[in-house]
């Protein structure tokens with residue numbers, strides 16, 4: 627019919643005229659290219675499959691698929707890579723609920739996790755045990771944006787038969803493709819940049835045919851967290867502008883980070899795009915850009931000061947998540963394992979507003995005086 631945009635296959639099931647067709651579709655439903663029709667939308671659906679193909683192409687993997695959230699993609703991937711009595715090594719500064727899943731939930735199944743700082747591959751492999759089956763990376767990691775050497779970790783892990791997983795939400799496939807460095811499973815909160823419009827919660831998992839086949843037959847079939855057709859279609863819409871949006875988030879994030887660094891109130895800015903970022907060489911090797919997330923620490927660690935600053939912001943609104951059109955901020959107490967003490971940080975997300983409006987917003991918020999007690 628010449629529609630430039632593919633339709634939404636808003637259907638839960640698919641109909642067959644013959645016994646043979648039915649069984650062919652059933653038997654091939656886990657395959658990358660199922661023969662004939664799709665079978666059941668928990669497993670495959672044309673709209674869902676189309677987004678998966680696009681993510682796989684961008685991530686340079688054989689296959690990819692969308693899940694109902696970043697966490698459902700992450701939990702499915704972790705469960706696919708371990709078993710009772712198993713052990714995982716994970717980066718300490720990973721996304722909070724990922725950390726909680728590994729520390730509070732997986733021990734129910736007899737799976738333990740050791741957390742590492744992650745900037746030295748030797749430290750990661752020192753934490754490996756005979757029963758270690760997975761290394762979970764997040765590069766750059768949440769809040770403090772630490773990198774891990776993807777190639778060094780993936781190479782050594784492969785030798786030892788350990789699977790590597792990377793949460794690639796910060797970069798999106800536009801700025802980093804971990805599979806090129808040998809990483810086995812690439813994960814995304816598609817609620818962030820892949821969606822980009824703050825209207826869908828979704829996740830993505832990109833990997834080889836072999837690993838995806840295993841995940842299809844187990845976690846997809848049994849946990850059933852496949853993204854429904856309509857949100858899949860919304861992600862498809864979003865991905866058309868992903869590269870352009872990422873360029874803008876990168877440019878704005880970089881300008882806001884530099885502006886913040888020059889403020890007398892600011893002690894420290896966390897931003898992997900700085901020329902003097904401690905892991906600059908690794909940044910240049912594995913990333914082609916920094917994105918719209920920045921954190922900073924105020925010199926004044928008083929909670930009241932932080933409260934008045936974050937409430938005074940007009941464009942950076944208080945709210946979780948990120949990756950959409952609108953700027954956001956979160957005040958948070960943070961304590962990575964290698965810091966002597968907990969610090970108050972502010973995480974900013976730079977959306978698609980004009981950079982001058984964003985720095986003007988920060989400027990007026992800094993001008994708001996200390997609250998009276």
Ligand SMILES: *Cc1c(COP(=O)(O)O)cnc(C)c1O
Nearest residue numbers: 695696697721793795815817828
């Ligand atoms: C938000 C986020 C997730 C979780 O994704 P949801 O879609 O919210 O489940 C995972 N990793 C990172 C780095 C995130 O920021």
